[in-house]
Amino acid sequence: MVRSSWSKVRVLPVVWFLFQGIPLLAIRLKPCDLAGQLYILDVPKSELPLWLCIAEFESRFNTHVVGQGNADGSRDYGLFQISDRFWCAPPNRTEYYAFNDCNVNCTHLLSDDITMAVQCARLIQKQQGWTAWSVYPEFCNGTLETIDECFQPHNATDCATSKMDEVKGC
Ligand SMILES: *[C@@H]1O[C@H](CO)[C@@H](O)[C@H](O)[C@H]1NC(C)=O
Ligand SMILES: *[C@@H]1O[C@H](CO)[C@@H](O)[C@H](O)[C@H]1NC(C)=O
Ligand SMILES: *[C@@H]1O[C@H](CO)[C@@H](O)[C@H](O)[C@H]1NC(C)=O
Ligand SMILES: *[C@@H]1O[C@H](CO)[C@@H](O)[C@H](O)[C@H]1NC(C)=O
Numbered sequence: 001m002v003r004s005s006w007s008k009v010r011v012l013p014v015v016w017f018l019f020q021g022i023p024l025l026a027i028r029l030k031p032c033d034l035a036g037q038l039y040i041l042d043v044p045k046s047e048l049p050l051w052l053c054i055a056e057f058e059s060r061f062n063t064h065v066v067g068q069g070n071a072d073g074s075r076d077y078g079l080f081q082i083s084d085r086f087w088c089a090p091p092n093r094t095e096y097y098a099f100n101d102c103n104v105n106c107t108h109l110l111s112d113d114i115t116m117a118v119q120c121a122r123l124i125q126k127q128q129g130w131t132a133w134s135v136y137p138e139f140c141n142g143t144l145e146t147i148d149e150c151f152q153p154h155n156a157t158d159c160a161t162s163k164m165d166e167v168k169g170c
Contacts, residue, residue, distance in 0.1 A: 027112065029061040029079070032150035034114075041118050045151075049144035050130065051121070055079045057135035063117070064110045072096045078109040080121040080133070087120055101127075 029037075034055060035048050043051060058081040059065045067076035074085040074096045084090040086099045088106035102120035109117045130136045 027062055027064045029055075029063065029114075031056070031061065031145075032147070034061060034079075035147045035150040037114055038118060039151075041115060043118065043122070045147075048147045048150075050140055051080075052147065053140035053144050054121075054130075054133050054135060057139045058133060063112055063114060066110070075106070077106045078111075078117045079114060080109075080117055080124075082106075082109050082117065082120055082124065087124060 031052050034052060038048055038051055039045060055061055058076075059079050061079070063079050065078065065081070067081050070076070070083070070085075072085065073094065074083055075090065076083050077088060082088055082102070084094070084106045085096050087102045088104050088109055089100040090097055090106050102116075102123055104116050104120055109120060111117070124132045130140065133140070
């Protein structure tokens with residue numbers, strides 16, 4: 001699967017977002033931004049290519065997407081398109097709602113702060129494996145785009161924020 005060449009995008013904007021408290025304006029994450037944020041949220045580096053693949057094919061890296069395609073009327077929320085049938089509480093009463101295993105309101109999974117979405121996605125992955133995502137067998141079970149570029153050392157100006165040294169390899 002040939003995908004867009006995003007690996008050269010740098011992690012720098014994450015520095016801004018996480019450490020300067022400046023709100024992220026774009027709702028569509030750059031892949032390396034997502035990689036950096038996942039890493040900071042303790043996702044193992046070895047899993048990053050897979051999470052990026054899933055986010056790409058589920059939401060095209062858009063945090064605010066609510067999918068409506070499911071036959072039972074259920075919806076999928078956010079970056080990892082998490083179902084409101086089993087994992088989060090939908091904003092309105094629904095027929096299909098069964099559990100809220102992530103103990104979160106679905107709308108919180110649409111936030112620019114991806115912490116809740118990541119925690120919930122990891123819980124799903126632990127319980128059900130990668131096949132919990134329908135895009136996995138077709139798009140993400142094979143050779144994945146490397147994330148190495150996201151973590152490579154950059155020029156001096158990029159390394160100004162010392163807290164990101166570990167992520168950026170300064
Ligand atoms: C929930 O209900 C409100 C008010 O009825 C409506 O405006 C909103 O679109 C509904 N949200 C969803 C996700 O269906
Ligand atoms: C979810 O939203 C409801 C109101 O709609 C609120 O009462 C509840 O505390 C929220 N739950 C969480 C986990 O934020
Ligand atoms: C993933 O790929 C491996 C090797 O090609 C295959 O054996 C396995 O069945 C695949 N898993 C899924 C869920 O598609
Ligand atoms: C920044 O790094 C790139 C390659 O990583 C290099 O080509 C470029 O010359 C560097 N720029 C500066 C100002 O050092």
